[in-house]
Amino acid sequence: MDSPHAIAALAALAHERRLAVFRTLVVAGADGLAAGRLAQALDVPPSSLSHHLGLLEQAGLVQVRRAGRSLIYAADFAAMRALIGFLTEDCCQGLAPEAACTTGDCI
Secondary structure (H helix, E strand, O other), X not given: OOHHHHHHHHHHHOOHHHHHHHHHHHHHXXXXXXXXXXXXXXXXXXXXXXXXXXXXXXXXXXXXXXXXXXXXXXXXXXXXXXXXXXXHOOHXXXXXXXXXXXXXXXX
């Protein structure tokens, strides 16, 4: 992942509602959730949810597929891992965090 993609992903997550949507999709796993079910679970109006899902999809954090008449949204776990990898890439002088962090002040 490069800086522009990381910035887009972080910007998309830097909103309380979008973060809640993304975390709910992470919990749902690879099967994802239908948009209507997601709106109901988060008590979000469908039009508002559509906007937030669109921004998460543009940032590459969410994938969408059609199942009959429903749109199913799922977290893109590869993108999530890439973002986490980008954020931790240079931590701990190149050592694994658990090997380098003995003081508890790093990840």
